[in-house]
Amino acid sequence: MGAVMLQGTGSDVGKSVLVAGLCRALANRGLVVRPFKPQNMSNNAAVTTDGGEIGRAQATQAIAARVAPHVDMNPVLLKPQGDRTSQLIVHGQVRGTLAAANWREGRAGLLDDVLASYRRLRAQSDIVVIEGAGSPAEINLRSGDIANMGFARAAGVPVVLVGDIDRGGVIASLVGTRAVIDPADAAMIHGFLVNKFRGDPALFDDGYRAIEARSGWRGFGVVPWLPEAVRLPSEDAVVLERRSVGGDGRIVIACPITARIANFDDLDPLRLEPDIELVMVPPGQPIPDAALIVLAGSKATIADLAFLRAQGWDIDILAHHRRGRPVLGLCGGYQMLGRVVSDPHGIEGPVGSVAGLGLLDVATEIGLAKTVGAACGTALGAAFDGYEIHMGRTTGPDTERPVGHFSDGRAEGAMSADGLVCGSYVHGLLGDARQRAAWLARIGVDGAGPDHSASIDAALDAIAATLERHVDMDALIALSQTARDDREQ
Template sequence: MTRAIMIQGTGSNVGKSLLVAGLARACRLRGISVAPFKPQNMSNNAAVTADGGEIGRAQALQARAAGLPPHTDMNPVLLKPQSETGAQVIVQGVRQGTSEARAFWSEKPRLMGKVLESFHRLAAQVDLVLVEGAGSPAETNLRQGDIANMGFATAAGVPVVLVGDIDRGGVIAQIVGTQAVLEPGDLAQIAGFAVNRFRGDVRLFDEGLRDIERRTGWPSLGVVPWFAEAWRLPAEDVLDIASRDGGAFRVAVPKLPRIANFDDLDPLAAEPEVTVQIIEPGHPLPGNADLILIPGSKATIDDLLFLRAQGWDVDIAAHIRRGGLVFGLCGGFQMLGKTIHDPDGIEGTPRKIDGLGHLDVDTTLAPQKELANRQAQCATSGAAVEGYEIHMGRTSGPDMARPWFTMNGRPEGAQSPSGRIRGTYLHGVFGSDLFRATILSEGGHSAQIRYDALVEDTLDQLAAHLETHMDIDRLLQLAREIG
């Protein structure tokens, strides 16, 4: 009989995704077949699944930790923010359209059926399902119709471990305060708690741990110290994007408001000879960068307007005049062209705007989404790459006669006549070791890591970290059989 347990947090970004990934790898190493599940996710960092849909990047990492291919049932509802109040809604891997927050609220009862359908289908294939919540169950204003936290836990009969983040301070109040605002039916689902991201000697928190146990009556599953190698794993939350000091090859990345699929940066940041600088709004792009990389975007037109408002378009033009490299990925590729046309209002109001004009191509946004895993070759070096497409634009123009990649003989992407400006719809290409090495060699540097091996080794380290500091035996005992 399949069992399940759910990791919920006292707030957003308390480390739930990483804990589930580590627990999945630990269970796999114990010989337990395990699958991750997140009922509802909000992220613009998505992954393409084996069954041709899309899910949150964190669930793809968790699937990897569990030794499974990513599947749409692992994240049946994915919200991809496009504005302050609206998001693209993905249900079981398929785009359903764009919804304002108020309209989405009314859809939740229907979506709960899809969530439970995916959960039970996934559970039928494994011994254990590790469920991840979203945000916090203490957001009582969101409890009615909830499908992400206690609404799911009560509907599916899954016990909950509540996780607090001591690094942000006030962890006793986080956990005890959550208990104080939950209704009795929700409180009955909580089986224990854990404290995450402790820095220093964990014994210094012994009294705090006893205080939480005394006040809540819940058992502790441990205090997990800060995992210093977490930066090596793909991040899901834009809050986790950070600069990474390394070597002399400097990559500057403008931080766009709707940045998407930013895990493209991870293989570069992991290279010892590379420094990745995330440039915050209000700061210029550095004049000493070797490469300016314009990342993907969930709202390309709005992000391009934002880029211009920061003066980054001027910085990019100056960088090009100095002979620097400029790469655009997906939305960044579209921005580098002459025009972007949105006749159907895919990103809001129908409009057409000028691009940066550094590639002789034009883009038209269209309702049909391109969504596929790809194998390709670099058109200039011949290096093999693996990547994925996840976009709603169609791009054409003279510079596409100089493709950056080829896929089964079909050209993909574009290059300027000088070859210093390049764009592609392929995400994930820097994860291919040989291709990444050719990029670094252009700047006189060398690649020193095998990226996939690094990720696997880090997942093993994370599993060992949790085995040491978390009572996984007790967690497995608390997991409940599901019908």
């Protein structure tokens, strides 16, 4: 039983993809693997088999390891719902709301929860592959840390530091991390990986040796640019504008990027369609002429409605509808399409109600209970297999024209009288090729591409094969065996 942790010189250096790739590569070697991230911050969440929610990246890493996602894989999840507040999820369940000012004091108390999950995963696996958050070089956040060195030292886990050469300055970022962190933290780092290299890795030999010489750490490899990574679900909304376009198809589907957009990976399957150009519309830009507008989920529906109006997107959406073109709302996007959204308990912010876009004759009340669970059934005459994560109950005349039905016969979603506007609480609705084909038929596209899950699986195998060629896997496995049993410290 072993463990190894990947930490980064910064955010978005590719830790999530590397952990997923390592999980698949190790599983392909016949090892029992479990992914783990002590603390995550993301509004892209997934439902686990044990009825909780974890970060989307950890669910993808579980798929890579060929095991079912479990709440222990991401014991602490923060879901930002305002500039200074986040919903706190511990072991898959809501534990309350945290203000940014209280987080530093409160997180240290979560270390026992984190270590309990880690111990359970380690007991059931040959190797646990752990992902850090942000960077250990953020020494202003070190006190009370449970995401990087605070966890690594408490659990006795060896660390490999990941640097991103594509953004430049990788030598300084790796060696500089060594220079600024506490010597006891630096002692946990046993080597480094250089990630996202374009071109011939041999051209970086001198730089690689310079890092080894100046840091005292050994290198575990130079990982080339992984084009397959774009096929994996994204966890951070920061990547959306860089991935604004899918194919170069003849039919445009547009989705505005609201400030608190959530579970936007619902739209990833559309990137598999050669006839579709998926446009993620950044703030400050009008929604383009499109065959379909999709409103994605939101962690703060009322705030995102205000944001949407501030961009003038409400005008674009209403004009789109007047031209006889369809609109689809998913989860929070569904709520926005109704007549009113009410928050009588102040779950998302101040108590109050706001007018929705009025395209569906429904009203939503955000309640205290949170719906989390798998969801399967039939919609538009085709099967779906997804999940629900939402706080809110939507009622009204248009729910009597449901989009579909759950497998137990309950109605799901709503449709306008003219049939142009639909809303659904089901995430993952477009993942199944048959279900996606039914929605695309509404905008004149025949057929559909492959199942999204098959595309993800193929991407994971391709990434794992690349890591086998460019990373010293045997040395990483050997390093993982040096992890101590934290209960004996």
